[in-house]
Amino acid sequence: MLPETTEVVIIGAGPTGLTLSIALHQAGVDHVLVERLAEGLNTSRAGVVHAQTLETLEPLGVAGRLVELGLKLDNFAIRDRGRTLLNLDFSDLPSVHPYVLMIPQNLTEKVLAERIGKLGGVVHRGVEAKMVTQDADGAQVTVVQNGREQTISARYVVGGDGMRSVVREAAGIGFDGEAYDGVFMLADVRLDWPLGPTEVSLLFSPAGLVVVAPLPDGSYRVVATMDEAPEKPGIADIQALLDSRGPIGSRVRVLDLTWSSRFRVHHRIAKSYREERLFVMGDAAHVHSPAGGQGMNTGLIDAVVLGELLGDVINGVRPESELDLYETLRRPAAQEVIELAGRLTGMALTRTPLRRFLRNLVLGFVNLNPIAKRRIALKLSGLSRAKMARLPAPSQPGVRKQVMKSEFKLVA
Structure with missing residues (x-):
């Protein structure tokens, strides 16, 4: 049963919406989380959680469970087919999580949803947000559930509702950028893979990019750029792709296909993250190439920062004007991520022989420079952007600590 009023309405129960709900539960903030889909996705999609993301999720009580279910990898390699250009070792990262954690998105969402359940919350599925409006007194969300229309009044509304965000459109926020040429293919497969299940491999070739990364169940995630791709690539399509882009001299064999998809990739960022009482986060605020596995990670940290801010404002710890800190911290982080993913893509x-030669030469020099390699590892892990995930102290820190402490007692 949906309430008529609440403090916050969250639209979209993907990873960002689920994470924001956890943060608000722990801050003792009444809220409603609605999702158009009747059930969560059962495909893996985003498959990596980085060190800074895990550190940021620690206070929400989910990082440990994610690590239990995921696969820890130390190595990230960039190759030109059989030739190693750059090899990064994540085992010496300055973090309690010195690794890349491979975990399918459906498992990440399951962990987050289970945490909400333990906190006494619920995800309202099969509820579509049709319209969002706001005025000086609050915001209103018109939703449809089982053919019945209802309006929920809230103090704030947050859009974690993807690239075609209803909230962003209602707020009149521009979404600057454009689409890449061609499409990306995504698949989870069983492989005879000569490089083995110990690294994330980004392989260059004249035909384009392919990323191969092991998953916890022994399968592999394959992501590739393609000029054209069938709606659901089959085993033969993926085999041909790996034959033309995989390591030379070693036979790659696709044994089985769990699922596959194709999608067009955009690189866009919202002109602002807030319009009065309306906020955007995750894919509603920024989208980019999957190269480097940054998208979901950036959105998860968006949700944690915004959740802490909303909790502080609603609990009277911060003035409402400090909600602007959300954009101040998180939009520059997204800009950096878009630039990083864009450079990798x-x-x-790069297709011409001369440009490929120069690219490989530069990466070869970088591979000989430990300082440069560490800087890249810090960027990929998100640790170089850690300051963009930390709020300045609230004006009345004692009040906030008391609220958080009481909530943890309730859920312990």
């Missing part, structure tokens, strides 16, 4: 899409 641009390098991968």
Whole structure:
């Protein structure tokens, strides 16, 4: 049963919406989380959680469970087919999580949803947000559930509702950028893979980019750029792709296909993250190439920062004007991520022999420079952007600590 009033309405129960709900539960903030889909996705999609993301999720009580279910990898390698150009070791990262954690998105969402359940919350599925409006007194969300229309009044509304966000459109926030040429293919497969299940491999070739990364169940995630791709690539499509882009001299064999998809990739960022009482986060605020596995990670941290801010404002710890800190911290982080993913994708899409030679030469020099390699590892892990995930102290820190402490007692 949906309430008529609440403090916060969250639209979209993907990873960002679920994470924001956990943060608000722990801050003791009444809220409603609605999702158009009747059930969560059962495909893996985003498959990596980075060190900074895990650190940021620690206070929400989910990082440990994610680590239990995931696969820890130390190595990230960039190759030109059989030739190693750059090898990064994550085992010495300055973090309690010195690794790349491979975990399918459906498991990540399951962990987050289970945490909400333990906190006494619920995800309202099969509820579509049709319209969002706001005025000086609050915001209103018109939703449809089982053919019945209802309006929920809230103090704030947050859109974690993807690239075609209803909230962003209602707020009149621009979404600057454009689409990449061609499409990306995504698949989870069983492989005879000569490089083995110990690294994330980004392979360049004249034909384009392919990323191969092991998953906890022994399968592999394959992501590739393609000029054209069938709606659901089959085993033969993936085999041909790996034959033309995988390591030379070693036979790659696709044994089985769990699922596959194709999608067009955009690189866009919202002109602002807030319009009065309306906020956007995750894919509603920023989208980019999957190169580097940054998208979901950036959105998860968006949700944690916004959740802490909303909790502080609603609990009277911060003035409402400090809600602008959300954009101040998180939009520059997204800009950096878009630039990083864009550079990786641009390098991968280099086709002419001269440009490929120069690219490989530069990466070879970087591979000989420990300082440069560490800087890249810090960027990929998100640790270089840690300051963009930390709020300044609230004006009345004692009040906030008391609220958080009481909530943890309730859920212990």
